[in-house]
Amino acid sequence: MNKRLLKDLLYEQVARIGKAASSPKRLEILELLAQGEKTVESLASELSADIKLTSAHLRVLKEARLVTFRREGKYIIYQLAGSDVAGLWVSLRQVAEEHLLELKMALGQMVADPAKLSAVSRDVLLEQAKRGEVCVIDVRPLNEYETAHLPFARSMPVAEIERRLAELPSDLEIVAYCRGPFCLLSDEAVALLAAKGYRVRKILDGVSEWQAAGLPVEHLES
Amino acid sequence: MNKRLLKDLLYEQVARIGKAASSPKRLEILELLAQGEKTVESLASELSADIKLTSAHLRVLKEARLVTFRREGKYIIYQLAGSDVAGLWVSLRQVAEEHLLELKMALGQMVADPAKLSAVSRDVLLEQAKRGEVCVIDVRPLNEYETAHLPFARSMPVAEIERRLAELPSDLEIVAYCRGPFCLLSDEAVALLAAKGYRVRKILDGVSEWQAAGLPVEHLES
DNA sequence: CAGTCATTCTTATGATCGTTAGAATGTCAG
DNA sequence: CTGACATTCTAACGATCATAAGAATGACTG
Numbered sequence: 001m002n003k004r005l006l007k008d009l010l011y012e013q014v015a016r017i018g019k020a021a022s023s024p025k026r027l028e029i030l031e032l033l034a035q036g037e038k039t040v041e042s043l044a045s046e047l048s049a050d051i052k053l054t055s056a057h058l059r060v061l062k063e064a065r066l067v068t069f070r071r072e073g074k075y076i077i078y079q080l081a082g083s084d085v086a087g088l089w090v091s092l093r094q095v096a097e098e099h100l101l102e103l104k105m106a107l108g109q110m111v112a113d114p115a116k117l118s119a120v121s122r123d124v125l126l127e128q129a130k131r132g133e134v135c136v137i138d139v140r141p142l143n144e145y146e147t148a149h150l151p152f153a154r155s156m157p158v159a160e161i162e163r164r165l166a167e168l169p170s171d172l173e174i175v176a177y178c179r180g181p182f183c184l185l186s187d188e189a190v191a192l193l194a195a196k197g198y199r200v201r202k203i204l205d206g207v208s209e210w211q212a213a214g215l216p217v218e219h220l221e222s
Numbered sequence: 223m224n225k226r227l228l229k230d231l232l233y234e235q236v237a238r239i240g241k242a243a244s245s246p247k248r249l250e251i252l253e254l255l256a257q258g259e260k261t262v263e264s265l266a267s268e269l270s271a272d273i274k275l276t277s278a279h280l281r282v283l284k285e286a287r288l289v290t291f292r293r294e295g296k297y298i299i300y301q302l303a304g305s306d307v308a309g310l311w312v313s314l315r316q317v318a319e320e321h322l323l324e325l326k327m328a329l330g331q332m333v334a335d336p337a338k339l340s341a342v343s344r345d346v347l348l349e350q351a352k353r354g355e356v357c358v359i360d361v362r363p364l365n366e367y368e369t370a371h372l373p374f375a376r377s378m379p380v381a382e383i384e385r386r387l388a389e390l391p392s393d394l395e396i397v398a399y400c401r402g403p404f405c406l407l408s409d410e411a412v413a414l415l416a417a418k419g420y421r422v423r424k425i426l427d428g429v430s431e432w433q434a435a436g437l438p439v440e441h442l443e444s
Numbered sequence: 445c446a447g448t449c450a451t452t453c454t455t456a457t458g459a460t461c462g463t464t465a466g467a468a469t470g471t472c473a474g
Numbered sequence: 475c476t477g478a479c480a481t482t483c484t485a486a487c488g489a490t491c492a493t494a495a496g497a498a499t500g501a502c503t504g
Contacts (some may be wrong), residue, residue, distance in 0.1 A: 003406055004270050006328070006332065007250070007404065008246060009328055010325065010328060010329070010332075010404045011246035011247070011249050011250050011404070012246045013318050013322050013324055013325035013328070014246070014249050014314055014315050014318040014325070015243075015244055015245055015246040015249055016318070016322065017314055017317055017318045017321075017322075018240060018241075018242075018243035018244035018245070018249065018314060019240075019244040019461095021237075021240035021243065021244070022237055022240035022241040022243070022244040022461095023237055023240070023461085023462075024230060024233035024234045024236070024237040025233070025462090027233050027236050027237055027240065028229070028233050039480085040480075040481065040482095041480070041481090048226050049463095050463095050464085051480075051481070051482095052463085052464070052465080052481085052482085053462080053463060053464080055480095055481060055482060055483095056462080056463075056464095056482090057462090058481095058482095059482080059483095060461095064321075064322075065321035065322055066317075066321065071470085071471085073471070073472070073480095074470085074471055074472060074478095074479060074480055074481085075480065075481090076480075076481060076482090081321050082317075082320060082321065084313075084316065084317050084320055085317060085321075087313060087317075088313050088314065088317045091306075091309060091310050091313045092236055092239055092240060092310065093236050094306065095239055095288075095304075095306050095307060095310045096235050096236040096238070096239045098304060098306055099239075099286075099287035099288065099303050099304065099307075100235050100238065100239075100286075100287055102235055103232065103235035103236070106228070106231055106232060106235070107232070110228065110232075182229065182232045182233070184225055241491095244491095245491090245492080247492090261450085261451095262450075262451065262452095263450070263451090271493095272493095272494085273450075273451070273452095274451090274452085274493085274494070274495080275492080275493060275494075277450095277451060277452060277453095278452090278492080278493075278494095279492090280452095281452080281453095282491095293451095293500085293501085295450095295501070295502070296448095296449060296450055296451085296500085296501055296502060297450065297451090298450075298451060298452090
């Protein structure tokens, strides 16, 4: 019976993907790349890992065909092999959130001030943003915003907020988002803006979560 | 900066899920359990692995909270921890199919006679089945059919087809399905029925794929 | 209660993985 | 061509994993 051999082959291929997704650092890389293409150097600094280690992990991801790369001058730029890879990251995280109590609890304690979490659903938020009833800000670095962002969102990287306060409406509720539930950028933004007296909340979604839920995102035409 | 520590903790939890999904045998177990609950013994025989090894893999899945179990007399019965786990299996497989050429090609050569692959879309098939224009048969074992099956499908386990030919209409096209793209049961059924002169095709979808596509499935009320 | 069966726990062994350090590659600036 | 820089390749270490064999558990059978 060589049906066994065939099946072993098939499942082994899928396991290649699973293996690539079995290391915390590699998952973090996938989430970062889901925000947009990045150089090895910038990935390493976001990971708090040295370049050699980052490169080793990228090699594994490359061999599993989850990422592709291109050279640009001295730098090598990595990107996800497809948007389905970002979707895979989202479903892995969702399964983990659903079934691993440790994660559920850690996440629950993560949001600095739970009262600052937006209570409205995605659809309602989208409607409110469309009608200009709230001001949605994307607090990630600009190039991530340019790659893809939520509809009606404006870019306001957390590092620039203090300098650009004048651009924010003081009469509207501000809704901040960042890379996803594991990202702390929007917490920083909320703390900062709340201290300045703004009405501000955050949502947990990032662009990948929004897209995985079937909602539209905007790209910059280039 | 202990943001690093927190992040390490979060990604490590998700990596637990990835690790559990990094072994071919464990993936095969997940796919089998997606069809319905199973004893260790029946899993082992489907895997062509001995019980001890199967049990060791089940332990890993259990520790990742992807499966749960209960005792029933002498037997221990495992099941998926939730339908999202079946969804995760489907997205892993889809990413692998999309990006791993080896898998794409192996799958392409797998279907014994590609002409026997149904060409119609899921929605069209559903409509045809609803109107009784085709006869959809579920060739998996009966208990898997009972757990969940495609709408309008009747159970016709491949082991019983020969004995139950009389139940099949000779004037309608027959469409067979089984556990999914990696499962060979429907190929067997197609070969068998084609030899008897039936007009018969197969689809690659199993119940999990059907459900992941957002289409309805039927459960037996119990 | 002894025997049997299904399953897990324990332990051991070789293989693989994560990580680090040092050498090598490829590219740009002068 | 030389030096500087980003990145990968190679080699090596300890840690973890897959698998197998033997002892232990838990539950039904008589």
